[in-house]
Amino acid sequence: MNIKLATIEDSQQIFDIAEAAFSPSPWPKSLFEHELTSPRSQYFISDGGFVGVTQILDEVEVGSVAVHPNNQRQGLAYQLLTMVLTLPNVKRFLLEVDESNLAAIQLYEKLGFSAYYRREKYYKNGHAAIMMERKV
Template structure:
């Protein structure tokens, strides 16, 4: 359940350790702290995180080039899954990058919960990347969302 004091905000370099913890817990190809720090301090990539009582329980990141964006990562701690955190992160991402007209992402073909979330926000399947993921090997569904208006 989302609470009024829950916060979605841009990540800073002081959040890197918490983001790396989520990476290690939920991704077989976890990004390193150095990689996360480089992304947060660089240009062209934005990180939004979900915080409750000082604990970072989710984040998403996206890369943008002009009016196109790619959702690179989204992760929600299992303790708050199904509570709207993924939706809040995507809404913050879209609101925080209003210049983006076309969004792209890859998602594991078996990740039904993520696919349902993306479809809720207007993403549609446009292709398949065979054997895209490792550990375990799996195809990626390529999805796109076009901004209306």
């Protein structure tokens, strides 16, 4: 599996993956375009998925993870996140996840993340967001 650092030329592919994974994408294409040109943001992409992160000093926030439905349950999200966890000079990784997304929560826990806060009724569907961190 080939994972690479995304560039602005990959914005359509990233948006298409998000559209397929979330139907519709919770993020507009313009957000991906903006983040792909931001010095604080990075996206890692493969043929079937991506992860987007923002780094401020020694903290990295995982802002988006998406895997195309045709590529789910094949370990792609694990591989993408494992690449993120190798970023240098990071002391803390952060993310949020819908409380009902048990598969993602299990994946994050497998990668060493733990819950530290719960935001009630955070998502449009009324679900809480589970805030998770991994300290290095």
